[in-house]
Amino acid sequence: MPAPVNTPALRCGFVLTAALLLSACAGEATAPAPVSELGESIRHPAEEYREVVAGDTLYSIAWESGRDYRELAAWNNITAPFTIKPGRKLRLSPPHSETGRGAPGAYRTVAKGDTLRAIAREIGVTHKELAAWNNIPPPYTIRPGRKLRLSPPGNETAAREKPAAKKPGGPAKNSAAGNTVRAKKTAPVIGGWTWPTDGGVLEHYSSGGPNKGLDIGGRKGQPIQAAAPGTIVYQGSGLRGYGRLIIIKHNADFLSAYAHCDKIYVKEGNVIKRGQKIAEMGNSGTDRVKLHFEIRYRGAPVDPLDYLPKK
Numbered sequence: 001m002p003a004p005v006n007t008p009a010l011r012c013g014f015v016l017t018a019a020l021l022l023s024a025c026a027g028e029a030t031a032p033a034p035v036s037e038l039g040e041s042i043r044h045p046a047e048e049y050r051e052v053v054a055g056d057t058l059y060s061i062a063w064e065s066g067r068d069y070r071e072l073a074a075w076n077n078i079t080a081p082f083t084i085k086p087g088r089k090l091r092l093s094p095p096h097s098e099t100g101r102g103a104p105g106a107y108r109t110v111a112k113g114d115t116l117r118a119i120a121r122e123i124g125v126t127h128k129e130l131a132a133w134n135n136i137p138p139p140y141t142i143r144p145g146r147k148l149r150l151s152p153p154g155n156e157t158a159a160r161e162k163p164a165a166k167k168p169g170g171p172a173k174n175s176a177a178g179n180t181v182r183a184k185k186t187a188p189v190i191g192g193w194t195w196p197t198d199g200g201v202l203e204h205y206s207s208g209g210p211n212k213g214l215d216i217g218g219r220k221g222q223p224i225q226a227a228a229p230g231t232i233v234y235q236g237s238g239l240r241g242y243g244r245l246i247i248i249k250h251n252a253d254f255l256s257a258y259a260h261c262d263k264i265y266v267k268e269g270n271v272i273k274r275g276q277k278i279a280e281m282g283n284s285g286t287d288r289v290k291l292h293f294e295i296r297y298r299g300a301p302v303d304p305l306d307y308l309p310k311k
Contacts, residue, residue: 048092057268058082059233059247063257064240065092068299070252106150111300113207116140123150193307194275196227196258196293205303212301213257213294220262220289222281227256227293227308232270232278242292243285246278259292260284 050061058078062069073082075091084090108119116136120127131140133149142148199218203211226248233255234247242259246266249255262282272278283289295304 050090050092052084052086052088052090053238054086055236055238056084056086057234057247058084059249059255060236060239060245061090061092062299063234063247063255063296066299066301067092069255071299108148108150110142110144110146110148112144112302113300114142114144116142119148192274193227193295193309194225195308195311196256197222197224197281197291199291202290205301205305207301207303213292214304216291216293218281218289218291220280220282223277224258224261224279224281224291226272226274226276226278227295228254229274230254230256230272232266232268232272235264235266235268237284241285244279244282248272248278253298255296257292257294257296259294260286260290 048065050065052061058072059069059082061084062072065072069082071094072090072092073079075094078084110119116130117127117140119142120130123130127140130148130150131137133152136142197216197218199216199222201214202217203215205211205213228248228250230248230250232246233249234245237244239245242257244259244261244264246258246261246264247255248257258279260282261279261284263280264278266272266278281289281291286292293304295302295307
């Protein structure tokens, strides 16, 4: 049997083959990112629209879409008293010219219920860009009160040297989280809050879940009262999941809602007092008798227990 061939040339061939294999593996590890990821940062968020139908008000559409009614009014050039007619197509998102990263030095304070992805969508950038500008690692958790940079770092000096013009409605520090704090201070101005009905809480507010208010148990026909003085800006059953619904505007910032009503005793435009009976409890749009009660501040749901007196 012949002895195995073992020559320097053969050994060199083996070494060369191994080197080529290692090189190929290294090339796979450093392959460029897919085109979809690279192009993600230049995509605009999709524009949203909704056609007005009979029974809609600007306030009910703002409530349904989770927006401040003043945002919808501004995006659609609607002035007070904010009347809208069936058939009109309403923009539910800002025009592309208003989206995109913030101006140099722009910041936003995280509010309760905010997520990094939602804020990134709102300003028209990817959540990865926003995370990189703020040194936020996966899973990209943010907490209320944190100050988020809305533009790439590097231009703050120029922004400080040239003060930005004030926007209508107050200084730029009116961030969502700041609004929440100021909302609590503002509550007594509108007469204070009272419980909208008697009964125990069946389900509490959840900032990260589907329940944006309180579910309060009771019996059919039980009185429902206005939690604070204001004006009825919506009364109807056009919002899915709310049944027969009443929305009250308390001032420019605060609105409250009373869902699943049975009998309703108010009409749009009525001015009502704190504690005034506005409806009776029912089970419209739901599977049991209850009141679903929400408070919103500048379009954002807040925990009613932060405002209602303790029982």
